[in-house]
Amino acid sequence: MTTSTIAGAPRRGVLSRVTDRIGGGVIQALMVLIGVFWLVPTLGLFVVSIREEAANNSTGWWTAFTKPAEFTLKSYGDLLATGFTSSFWNTVAITVPATILVIGIAAMAAYAFAWMDFPGRDPLFLVVVGLLVVPIQIALIPIAKLYGALGIFGSIAGVVLFHVAFGLPFAIFLLRNFFVGIPASLLEAARMDGASEWRIFSTVVFPLAKPAIASLGIFQFLWVWNDLLVALVFADSDNQPMTKALQSQMRQFGTNIDILAPGAFLSLIIPLVLFFAFQRYFVQGMMAGSVK
Known part of the structure; x- marks a missing residue:
């Protein structure tokens, strides 16, 4: 041989x-x-x-x-007669700001954790990672008392702030893992040209992070859009999203399928379209954030 x-x-x-x-x-x-x-x-x-x-x-x-x-289409007419339109716009008013704020705040924090040197950076990042395992249920009563003292209990702003607070740990973790994979030579070249940290973040790092940002946006959007627990606790009847409106219809009418079916389909179709529209970025962002 x-x-x-x-x-x-x-x-x-x-x-x-x-x-x-x-x-x-x-x-x-x-x-x-x-x-x-x-x-x-x-x-x-x-x-x-x-x-x-x-x-x-x-x-x-x-x-x-x-x-x-x-x-x-009679079922959709009956659904609109129940005031479902206002619940739809309440859902939009909650989901869009909660998604945009999480992406913006988390991107800046992730850049700091990835490429800026400041005292206590590593211990603080460990705290952020530790917050990933904190369930939202343990915070419902304390935050409800805090919202009552601040006068925002039952408002859309209170629901948005809750989603932003509990969405930030995962968002920072995901984006930081993506940012550390960006070649350091790009940032050093920008610094040698006199670019500030903000300019480097906004013109170099943020545009390169589109896949990770898209995947984060899908995660946050779906979580907030489909949320029921936070809406039940913090949203009153005037500011209730679609999930709470459908739940109240089920409680009142039992098996009222002609109301529940069109409402459930309307609440489903927008996240479905969003996922199919950004699925390519979603896969890229998840793969990039999982191997760094």
Whole structure:
């Protein structure tokens, strides 16, 4: 046996070569199948939301495709009559500021932890990481008392501040892990040109962090948009988001599917569109933040 044979790569079996040839196609087909199954509940919810209540109570949603006469938008009209529109805009007023503030504050803090040297930086970052394991339930009563003393209990501002406070630890951790992967030579070149730390952050670091920022924005947006617990505690009836409005409808009407189905679909469709629009950045940002 020659030395080249010993050092060379081992021969691959027939099964291994066949797997390589068809593996990519099989994996893609499997992922498509999983995606279809994942979208089936969403499709079913949409069909239920545009069917007559009697039809939903008597047959399954999949039978509606053979009876197009059952389709109607009456359920959406009934939903809007309950004041759901104001709950939708309350959700927007809570989610958008909570997402923007978390991204802005966390990006500046992450830059400081990654590239600025100041006393107590490492211990302070360990404190931020430790806050990741703190459940929000233990803070509900103390913050409720604080909000009562400040006069913001039940307001949209109180809900936004709560989401910002509990969204910052994860946001700082994610962005800091991304920022430390940026080549130091870029920052040193900017400093040699006389750029301030703020200019370096805003013109060099922040634009390069678009994948991580997009993934963070999706996480924060979905968490706040779908939140029910914080809304139940801190939002009153005038400032309630969609999740609390739907929960109140369930409490009042029980199995009132003609109200709950269109409301649930409207609350679902916007996060779904957002995820599909930014899924490429989402994957890039999560991979970058997980290996640093």
